[in-house]
Amino acid sequence: MSMHNRVADPRQCSAGGASRPTGKVYLVGAGPGDPDLLTLKAARVIGSAKVVVYDHLVGDGVLALVNRNARMIYVGKEAGNHSLPQDQINDLLVELARTGLDVVRLKGGDPFMFGRGGEEMEELLDHGVSCEVVPGITAACGISACTGMPLTHRDHARSVIFTTGHLKDGTVNLDWPALARPNQTVVIYMGLGALDIICRELIAHSLPGDTPAAVVHAGTTDRQVVLTDRLDRLAASVKRARLKSPALIMIGSIVSLHALLGKERQTEELALTA
Numbered sequence: 001m002s003m004h005n006r007v008a009d010p011r012q013c014s015a016g017g018a019s020r021p022t023g024k025v026y027l028v029g030a031g032p033g034d035p036d037l038l039t040l041k042a043a044r045v046i047g048s049a050k051v052v053v054y055d056h057l058v059g060d061g062v063l064a065l066v067n068r069n070a071r072m073i074y075v076g077k078e079a080g081n082h083s084l085p086q087d088q089i090n091d092l093l094v095e096l097a098r099t100g101l102d103v104v105r106l107k108g109g110d111p112f113m114f115g116r117g118g119e120e121m122e123e124l125l126d127h128g129v130s131c132e133v134v135p136g137i138t139a140a141c142g143i144s145a146c147t148g149m150p151l152t153h154r155d156h157a158r159s160v161i162f163t164t165g166h167l168k169d170g171t172v173n174l175d176w177p178a179l180a181r182p183n184q185t186v187v188i189y190m191g192l193g194a195l196d197i198i199c200r201e202l203i204a205h206s207l208p209g210d211t212p213a214a215v216v217h218a219g220t221t222d223r224q225v226v227l228t229d230r231l232d233r234l235a236a237s238v239k240r241a242r243l244k245s246p247a248l249i250m251i252g253s254i255v256s257l258h259a260l261l262g263k264e265r266q267t268e269e270l271a272l273t274a
């Protein structure tokens, strides 16, 4: 569908007495950073947008694809430093759509993976604004591919869990017994601030201390850093290396494959002791 198609929505808003059709909001996944990982649809929608509302994690290479005449609105969302609270982002999207413009809401990774895409879509639909999701490559998939750590592998992990280390109420109260099961890969988004608690709890719930683990900073970009270590040493190694957000934590024996499968792509290695 073209960006310039208007929504056939019977609910229209009235501005200055004249009734105009409400624009549509595209929730677009920008992937983990490398613009080559965008879907064709995302690239097309981004390139023809007249207004783009974007997050902190959207890579420069992706932003470079936005039409130079488009209005760009940064709404932030670094950990602990939200430029605009979520309810104001929701209101902004509704307001912009009500001006009759189609809006691209650009989010890092995939909009429906720890990206509040579901919350934004609910709000938009509640306000009678049409919304379409354009999926993106989530950090786990992008990083798995470019570090040579397959999320599943018949000899290592038959299941994979994606979870967040940063809960809405500020706690790290995760389902530790489920995360500590053998033969699985655990991928933790937004977990850097709670890494020591995560490692400690997993070990306390019977995951061996020598389980291979990794933290990947700025995965898929030319700033990517991969740090690997045993689970019981990971938090201390990351502290020493002063790794910063965005960072993804990967835990499980698939991390040991990085030494072989990750050779294909040059990346900064901080440790490989696992």
Ligand SMILES: C[S@@+](CC[C@H](N)C(=O)[O-])C[C@H]1O[C@@H](n2cnc3c(N)ncnc32)[C@H](O)[C@@H]1O
Binding pocket: 032, 033, 057, 107, 108, 109, 110, 111, 112, 113, 114, 115, 137, 138, 139, 140, 188, 189, 190, 191, 216, 217, 218, 219, 220, 221, 245, 246, 247, 248, 249
């Ligand atoms: C708010 S979540 C958004 C996740 C996103 N929707 C996705 O599908 O990847 C932000 C977290 O995703 C992870 N993340 C996203 N992009 C990353 C990248 N390029 N490298 C490492 N971690 C990344 C980090 O854990 C970061 O704190």
